[in-house]
Amino acid sequence: MLKTEVLPASPQMHIPDGFLSLSVAVVCWIVAIAGIGLALWRSRKVLGERQVPLMGVLAAFIFAAQMLNFTVAGGTSGHFLGGALAAILLGPWAATLTLTTVVAIQALLFQDGGLVVMGANITNMAVIAPLVAYGVYRGVRLLAGERRWGSLVGGFLAAWISVVLASTACAVELGFSGTSPIGIALPAMAGVHALIGIGEGLITLGALALVTAVRPDLVEAEQVKARIGGLRWAWVGLGLALVLTLLSPLASPHPDGLERVAENLGFIEAAQSAPYEVIPDYVFPGISNEALATITAGVAGTLIVFAVAVGIAALYRRRETARP
Amino acid sequence: MMEPCVEVRDVRFTYPDGREALRGINLHLAPGEKVALVGPNGAGKSTLILLLAGLLKGQGSIRIFGEELTEKNVRRLRARLGVVFQDPDDQLFSPTVFDDVAFGPLYAGLPEAEVRERVAWALDQVGLAGFEKRLSHHLSLGEKKRAAIATVLAMQPEVLVLDEPAAGLDPRARRRLIAVLRDLPQAMLLATHDLWLVEELLPRTVLLNGGTVVADGPTAAILTNKRLLETHGL
Amino acid sequence: MHINALDSYRPGRSRVHRLDPRVKLPLTLLFILSVALMPDRSWVAFGLSQGLLLLVTFLSGVGAGLVQRRSAVALPFTLAALTVIFATPGHPLWTLPGGLLTVTDAGLWRFLSIVIRSYLSVQAAVLLAATTPFPDLLWAARALRVPRTLVAVSGFLYRYLFVLADEAQRLLRAREARSAAPGGRGGGSVVWRARVTGAMAGSLFIRSYERSERIYAAMLARGYDGEVRLLKYQPLGEEASLGEG
Numbered sequence: 001m002l003k004t005e006v007l008p009a010s011p012q013m014h015i016p017d018g019f020l021s022l023s024v025a026v027v028c029w030i031v032a033i034a035g036i037g038l039a040l041w042r043s044r045k046v047l048g049e050r051q052v053p054l055m056g057v058l059a060a061f062i063f064a065a066q067m068l069n070f071t072v073a074g075g076t077s078g079h080f081l082g083g084a085l086a087a088i089l090l091g092p093w094a095a096t097l098t099l100t101t102v103v104a105i106q107a108l109l110f111q112d113g114g115l116v117v118m119g120a121n122i123t124n125m126a127v128i129a130p131l132v133a134y135g136v137y138r139g140v141r142l143l144a145g146e147r148r149w150g151s152l153v154g155g156f157l158a159a160w161i162s163v164v165l166a167s168t169a170c171a172v173e174l175g176f177s178g179t180s181p182i183g184i185a186l187p188a189m190a191g192v193h194a195l196i197g198i199g200e201g202l203i204t205l206g207a208l209a210l211v212t213a214v215r216p217d218l219v220e221a222e223q224v225k226a227r228i229g230g231l232r233w234a235w236v237g238l239g240l241a242l243v244l245t246l247l248s249p250l251a252s253p254h255p256d257g258l259e260r261v262a263e264n265l266g267f268i269e270a271a272q273s274a275p276y277e278v279i280p281d282y283v284f285p286g287i288s289n290e291a292l293a294t295i296t297a298g299v300a301g302t303l304i305v306f307a308v309a310v311g312i313a314a315l316y317r318r319r320e321t322a323r324p
Numbered sequence: 325m326m327e328p329c330v331e332v333r334d335v336r337f338t339y340p341d342g343r344e345a346l347r348g349i350n351l352h353l354a355p356g357e358k359v360a361l362v363g364p365n366g367a368g369k370s371t372l373i374l375l376l377a378g379l380l381k382g383q384g385s386i387r388i389f390g391e392e393l394t395e396k397n398v399r400r401l402r403a404r405l406g407v408v409f410q411d412p413d414d415q416l417f418s419p420t421v422f423d424d425v426a427f428g429p430l431y432a433g434l435p436e437a438e439v440r441e442r443v444a445w446a447l448d449q450v451g452l453a454g455f456e457k458r459l460s461h462h463l464s465l466g467e468k469k470r471a472a473i474a475t476v477l478a479m480q481p482e483v484l485v486l487d488e489p490a491a492g493l494d495p496r497a498r499r500r501l502i503a504v505l506r507d508l509p510q511a512m513l514l515a516t517h518d519l520w521l522v523e524e525l526l527p528r529t530v531l532l533n534g535g536t537v538v539a540d541g542p543t544a545a546i547l548t549n550k551r552l553l554e555t556h557g558l
Numbered sequence: 559m560h561i562n563a564l565d566s567y568r569p570g571r572s573r574v575h576r577l578d579p580r581v582k583l584p585l586t587l588l589f590i591l592s593v594a595l596m597p598d599r600s601w602v603a604f605g606l607s608q609g610l611l612l613l614v615t616f617l618s619g620v621g622a623g624l625v626q627r628r629s630a631v632a633l634p635f636t637l638a639a640l641t642v643i644f645a646t647p648g649h650p651l652w653t654l655p656g657g658l659l660t661v662t663d664a665g666l667w668r669f670l671s672i673v674i675r676s677y678l679s680v681q682a683a684v685l686l687a688a689t690t691p692f693p694d695l696l697w698a699a700r701a702l703r704v705p706r707t708l709v710a711v712s713g714f715l716y717r718y719l720f721v722l723a724d725e726a727q728r729l730l731r732a733r734e735a736r737s738a739a740p741g742g743r744g745g746g747s748v749v750w751r752a753r754v755t756g757a758m759a760g761s762l763f764i765r766s767y768e769r770s771e772r773i774y775a776a777m778l779a780r781g782y783d784g785e786v787r788l789l790k791y792q793p794l795g796e797e798a799s800l801g802e803g
Contacts, residue, residue: 015635019639053714057770065726104712417714417718418713423693460717
């Protein structure tokens with residue numbers, strides 16, 4: 001069915017204004033700005049002079065690619081987010097910048113996503129999604145070695161995981177804002193996107209297969225450039241997979257699951273106690289305080305592990321490039 | 325004899341995939357001279373243009389205004405030899421026409437006031453006066469082609485190289501374009517399939533085929549030589 | 559041409575159109591911010607805000623219908639907030655069959671407040687986009703200290719959006735033409751359809767990449783050296799027109 005009225009992107013993940021509390025919005029802006037800053041610095045090193053026209057046109061590509069829908073069942077259609085594909089083809093940092101502009105234009109011109117809460121949308125779709133995807137992709141390629149399936153399976157998994165995690169972050173933000181109880185939002189969002197993610201994974205796989213067949217240099221070139229970072233990204237990817245497994249009980253609304261997760265992540269709690277004070281501790285009606293605290297621990301722990309991992313990767317790469 | 329502004333001597337170029345695009349090209353362009361570059365597809369016209377723009381590096385010698393084209397002077401020489409590529413959508417990459425036409429002078433380091441002057445002047449030259457604030461993607465194909473020429477004119481080059489400037493234009497737009505090109509004083513090398521354009525505008529023709537120059541002489545002579553044209557796919 | 563459906567700007571000469579974009583953008587953001595700060599149930603504040611929006615809509619001349627239609631975009635997301643009806647403690651109004659979920663009055667007010675705040679915000683954003691040509695928005699962003707690289711990339715996005723959307727449409731049409739089933743119910747499994755879509759995305763990517771290489775060549779030919787340079791800008795204001803497409 002041809003679209004005459006253009007509705008870009010999937011409606012579920014672009015949070016409009018009014019749905020997040022200001023404190024959550026501010027925190028997300030801080031994460032977004034940090035991510036963008038890091039991306040600006042890193043992408044400049046990797047792409048150099050070429051970065052602006054390349055990222056610009058590919059931002060337009062992602063926008064246009066999101067118009068390529070496919071019917072899933074009856075009237076619903078699957079949509080494409082593009083975070084993983086962008087990261088695999090452009091590298092994570094250029095992908096972040098590219099996706100940031102896509103999110104911004106979608107919000108400014110089409111009101112797909114709010115303006116004040118843009119920090120959250122950027123964090124979810126332009127920071128978390130591509131970084132996670134890239135890590136997973138490199139991890140799978142590492143495991144696969146030279147085998148052909150590495151790129152395709154890696155692409156699929158990277159896309160799927162990135163969509164699920166981005167939507168998880170979205171649910172967390174809604175939960176903390178008091179817009180939607182996290183016990184409901186998280187399983188709902190993660191569940192729905194676990195399905196949508198399959199579509200994302202297949203499209204990413206299809207796209208990768210075609211690009212590898214017609215212009216393999218476009219995929220490999222990225223790999224060669226990134227080889228400086230080498231194993232670090234693979235470790236990040238595997239680490240994230242581990243974290244995801246640990247967190248999966250969170251998706252279940254049963255208190256049991258929450259406690260199990262809290263235990264599993266207990267070692268993180270012990271090591272990093274400080275960040276929890278930063279997170280506002282407010283009474284959330286409908287869910288007991290204790291459970292909220294454990295969710296806070298789990299989620300904050302994940303994000304901290306992730307941030308630390310990325311930070312280490314960046315440091316290692318800087319050390320590598322500094323070596324003569 | 326005036327020093328040629330462009331001198332191409334025994335230039336050869338092979339693409340990374342092994343395709344030999346140019347097998348020894350010899351060509352010269354005198355100041356103010358208008359020359360057509362014709363030949364079938366795959367003859368090497370576009371490749372030659374990329375070499376002249378300094379975007380590809382081959383073997384042989386390319387001298388622009390007496391200077392051998394190297395990595396060191398390529399930026400400086402680009403201000404004197406302007407290239408208008410085939411697809412105006414590649415050439416007009418900024419949101420507004422003003423931004424695009426101002427690009428060249430801006431990157432040449434000119435002061436702001438002069439940049440604005442150049443933009444107004446260049447647009448006037450191509451018959452698009454007052455188009456500064458138009459959004460590039462709203463222009464018609466004819467307007468885009470002329471705007472693309474303006475983007476290069478703004479740098480005030482002494483040589484203009486154009487790749488298929490009239491392709492896809494309706495007769496009226498084509499006539500307007502020819503009028504613009506006719507009035508320009510620069511030396512011109514124009515690659516095209518459009519033999520009527522060649523006849524109307526360009527007194528000298530270089531016929532290219534299979535990476536070599538097959539004929540080089542007055543347009544009238546070459547275009548009336550039917551056998552020559554047929555042999556080389558025109 | 560359908561292309562103009564993607565262009566949010568509605569040209570005009572109103573005071574709103576001519577207002578400096580460097581003022582309009584922060585104003586819009588401040589408005590949305592202040593709406594976000596309004597506590598639940600501040601009906602008076604909500605009403606005044608809506609009044610203000612209606613006034614601006616009227617002054618701008620873009621038409622209330624247009625603004626309302628485009629603002630409806632935010633509505634689907636309200637489903638996400640629906641659960642708040644049950645989760646907020648307050649005077650119970652109605653218990654759903656099954657006994658698990660109870661609608662409370664506080665919950666209802668909260669839900670309504672969220673929806674209203676969202677709707678107010680989106681109207682403001684719609685007005686901004688409708689009265690400000692995109693290059694002016696970029697300029698305003700630059701004035702707000704958005705990094706040059708992002709501004710430049712956004713400029714490219716805007717410029718090539720239409721070109722690539724066209725190519726995407728062509729691919730979709732080609733797929734349509736080859737799908738035998740009438741009424742859009744294509745054959746093949748979902749998996750297969752997703753992979754076909756993926757192949758379309760892949761081919762669009764390659765075309766985009768190759769285009770970016772040609773653009774880069776054109777930029778180099780005009781002296782590009784990797785630094786993003788932006789001139790002191792003059793707003794398009796009311797002079798930018800859609801023109802004959």
